[in-house]
Amino acid sequence: MEFISITGASAVLPSTDALWTQEIPxxxxxxxxxxxxxxxVAAQRCIAQCLARPASIVVATALxxxxxxxxxxxxxxxxxxxxxRNFIASVHNSMAGKLALEFKIPGPNLTLCDGNNSFASAIAxxxxxxxxxxxxxxxxxxxxxxxxxxxIPHLSPECGxxxxxxxxxxxxxxxxxxxxxxxxxxxxxxxxxxxxxENPDVAFTSALPPEINALPRMVIPPSKSRGSFISxxxxxxxxxxxxxxxxxxxxxxxxxxxSIGLVELCR
Amino acid sequence: MEQLIDTLKKRIIASLKxxxxxxxxxxxxxxxxxxxxxxxxxxxxxxxVLLEKEYGVTVPDVKVGRAVFASVRSLAGYIEKNRVKA
Amino acid sequence: xxxxxxxxxxxxxxAGAGAAAGFAAVCGGRDGLSKLDAFExxxxxxxxxxxxxxxxxxxxxxxxxxxxxxxxxxxALAPLIDxxxxxxxxxxxxxxxxxxxxxxxxxRLRKDPAAVTEAARExxxxxxxxxxxxxxxALGARMFYSLSTACSTGLHAVGxxxxxxxxxxxxxxxxxxxxxxxLLTLRGFSSLMLIDPSGCKPFDKTRxxxxxxxxxxxxxxxxxxAVARTRARPLAYVNGWGASADCHHMxxxxxxxxxxxxxxxxxxxxxxxxxxxxxLIATHGTATPDNDNAEIAAMRSVFxxxxxxxxxxxxxxxxxxxxxxxxxxxAVCAMRSGHIPPTAGFERLDEAIGCAPxxxxxxxxxxxxxxxxxxxxxxxxxxxxxxxxG
Numbered sequence: 001m002e003f004i005s006i007t008g009a010s011a012v013l014p015s016t017d018a019l020w021t022q023e024i025p026x027x028x029x030x031x032x033x034x035x036x037x038x039x040x041v042a043a044q045r046c047i048a049q050c051l052a053r054p055a056s057i058v059v060a061t062a063l064x065x066x067x068x069x070x071x072x073x074x075x076x077x078x079x080x081x082x083x084x085r086n087f088i089a090s091v092h093n094s095m096a097g098k099l100a101l102e103f104k105i106p107g108p109n110l111t112l113c114d115g116n117n118s119f120a121s122a123i124a125x126x127x128x129x130x131x132x133x134x135x136x137x138x139x140x141x142x143x144x145x146x147x148x149x150x151x152i153p154h155l156s157p158e159c160g161x162x163x164x165x166x167x168x169x170x171x172x173x174x175x176x177x178x179x180x181x182x183x184x185x186x187x188x189x190x191x192x193x194x195x196x197x198e199n200p201d202v203a204f205t206s207a208l209p210p211e212i213n214a215l216p217r218m219v220i221p222p223s224k225s226r227g228s229f230i231s232x233x234x235x236x237x238x239x240x241x242x243x244x245x246x247x248x249x250x251x252x253x254x255x256x257x258x259s260i261g262l263v264e265l266c267r
Numbered sequence: 268m269e270q271l272i273d274t275l276k277k278r279i280i281a282s283l284k285x286x287x288x289x290x291x292x293x294x295x296x297x298x299x300x301x302x303x304x305x306x307x308x309x310x311x312x313x314x315x316v317l318l319e320k321e322y323g324v325t326v327p328d329v330k331v332g333r334a335v336f337a338s339v340r341s342l343a344g345y346i347e348k349n350r351v352k353a
Numbered sequence: 354x355x356x357x358x359x360x361x362x363x364x365x366x367x368a369g370a371g372a373a374a375g376f377a378a379v380c381g382g383r384d385g386l387s388k389l390d391a392f393e394x395x396x397x398x399x400x401x402x403x404x405x406x407x408x409x410x411x412x413x414x415x416x417x418x419x420x421x422x423x424x425x426x427x428x429a430l431a432p433l434i435d436x437x438x439x440x441x442x443x444x445x446x447x448x449x450x451x452x453x454x455x456x457x458x459x460x461r462l463r464k465d466p467a468a469v470t471e472a473a474r475e476x477x478x479x480x481x482x483x484x485x486x487x488x489x490x491a492l493g494a495r496m497f498y499s500l501s502t503a504c505s506t507g508l509h510a511v512g513x514x515x516x517x518x519x520x521x522x523x524x525x526x527x528x529x530x531x532x533x534x535x536l537l538t539l540r541g542f543s544s545l546m547l548i549d550p551s552g553c554k555p556f557d558k559t560r561x562x563x564x565x566x567x568x569x570x571x572x573x574x575x576x577x578x579a580v581a582r583t584r585a586r587p588l589a590y591v592n593g594w595g596a597s598a599d600c601h602h603m604x605x606x607x608x609x610x611x612x613x614x615x616x617x618x619x620x621x622x623x624x625x626x627x628x629x630x631x632x633l634i635a636t637h638g639t640a641t642p643d644n645d646n647a648e649i650a651a652m653r654s655v656f657x658x659x660x661x662x663x664x665x666x667x668x669x670x671x672x673x674x675x676x677x678x679x680x681x682x683x684a685v686c687a688m689r690s691g692h693i694p695p696t697a698g699f700e701r702l703d704e705a706i707g708c709a710p711x712x713x714x715x716x717x718x719x720x721x722x723x724x725x726x727x728x729x730x731x732x733x734x735x736x737x738x739x740x741x742x743g
Contacts, residue, residue, distance in 0.1 A: 092481070114482040
């Protein structure tokens with residue numbers, strides 16, 4: 001896969017950014033699900049940084065609109081009436097659809113649901129777009145709800161480990177351009193790799209791409225990126241914001257699909 | 268009928284999550300759908316759920332629904348005529 | 354120029370197990386719907402759906418969707434006896450994934466909070482990615498993508514698999530789509546008043562909604578190198594893929610089919626074909642008043658005179674994420690055998706649409722267009738041809 005460049009980046013992390021709700025449009029605020037709101041604000045912030053409007057959208061989400069799914073089922077099981085609005089939002093690609101609607105993004109609209117590897121999968125999917133599908137808006141978004149808190153201690157040990165900091169919910173947005181820019185931040189991923197019962201860190205090390213230009217490189221194995229579904233995207237965003245030189249390779253592990261993801265960044 | 272209209276206003280506000288609207292703000296004769304409250308076609312479906320859940324009233328299809336939802340008053344009228352639950 | 358060949362196909366639906374059986378049902382215009390009895394719908398009027406009686410391997414699989422996917426995948430891989438050292442990638446398409454199990458678990462959990470101790474077992478395969486992992490393990494695949502874009506997913510999976518091969522990411526890629534019937538989707542579509550309980554009537558004057566279905570489809574795609582090395586026989590070629598967003602409404606299509614038009618044009622452009630080169634359109638044709646109207650409006654805006662078209666939704670039901678691939682399999686079968694399939698469920702012309710699906714007939718088909726449109730105004734189109742792109 002070729003490198004593609006990041007021309008804009010933003011993050012909405014409610015746990016550290018209490019003011020993000022002020023950027024939610026009034027109409028969205030009262031009716032639209034929180035996960036849509038997070039994605040919207042992140043997209044808005046990111047698009048504002050870029051000259052060209054995105055032509056396509058790629059969303060990375062592990063569980064989608066969990067709250068809406070739960071609310072829909074609650075309606076069905078409680079008194080036999082599921083809310084249509086809850087159902088619409090519960091479909092995995094509802095965030096991508098809403099963003100296309102709000103920001104008038106007419107091109108390809110993809111949603112990758114690869115658990116903790118969703119961000120790697122989405123970046124790799126960008127590598128499959130056509131030239132005129134760029135710039136692409138890439139958003140990694142997942143939400144935490146009380147039900148998930150209740151379930152996590154009872155999930156498999158691997159899943160529990162991966163979601164040890166699952167309160168880290170939010171939306172991380174990038175605007176990606178197809179052409180590698182000379183002085184920008186470059187990113188690429190070859191997607192998600194099935195590893196079976198192999199140790200994720202060992203598999204990650206075997207899959208490490210060769211170093212580029214002997215630049216210093218930060219390597220974050222899956223065991224160091226765990227915590228929440230958006231960890232990998234959050235780390236990529238941090239790397240970009242810190243303006244660190246050199247490169248980074250960020251690994252992730254999804255126990256439910258026994259697979260790892262790998263995202264490579266460099267300047 | 269006026270009491271039903273009052274109750275309906277409150278239920279509409281709750282069901283459609285119109286949190287910045289109070290019952291006094293709703294003109295019972297103003298258009299519901301596409302009117303000042305910003306109710307869209309998906310809201311219409313929510314209102315159909317509301318009708319069935321609270322009053323046991325069903326609307327045969329969305330087209331009839333649009334006539335029924337012409338205003339809060341027309342909605343109250345339809346419920347009075349067809350309600351199954353008290 | 355490099356080509357992406359289809360060297361294997363798989364299908365499982367209420368129309369039958371296997372691509373051949375399913376295609377016979379499609380060509381016979383069979384009504385594949387029956388009254389839902391697999392589970393309690395909770396609806397006053399139990400709708401007609403397409404339900405599969407026996408899903409092979411369901412007990413051994415983590416959930417019904419996974420079992421469906423594996424059946425179709427295995428059939429598509431069957432012609433490839435020896436991979437000759439080539440790696441296999443998978444692009445999976447699903448909306449339901451493990452929800453059939455998750456929703457039952459959640460129902461229990463609501464009544465009995467102590468059931469939370471079973472979460473590990475019940476939710477292990479909830480996610481789309483878990484389906485992909487299961488398939489990789491069963492089929493010896495290494496790289497995968499898990500797509501979920503509602504009813505357009507299957508066709509996007511085919512498009513992504515095509516691109517993956519074209520860009521040199523792999524030589525063999527399986528695009529597999531599967532969705533099982535679930536309470537969530539049934540009650541969900543019902544709450545949107547999109548279901549016609551008496552059975553869907555695609556393009557018919559009196560059409561009133563969809564009929565849900567379950568099933569799986571799979572296409573095994575191969576690069577030139579893979580075809581040469583394995584000496585596989587190309588069944589057809591994937592020559593074009595288009596993707597677009599309506600930017601209009603979360604569930605209803607753009608009334609003029611503007612987004613659909615753009616993605617069909619993109620697919621034609623990539624396939625290096627003119628509209629006149631398309632011999633058959635395997636439509637999305639879900640039988641909602643809006644979709645069928647908008648879809649033909651879009652086709653008219655692309656083709657002028659709309660080529661022969663069909664909808665398979667009465668025979669197969671609307672299999673959601675699977676539909677794009679499952680119906681593509683039968684579209685390719687139609688192309689290979691030289692038939693325009695009939696459209697079960699259609700009886701009377703809708704003057705507002707202005708044209709009717711074709712009757713069954715034999716005729717050479719060199720290029721077929723497949724459409725798939727999903728929630729959120731998500732559009733996909735693909736062109737399949739007997740020859741490589743010119």
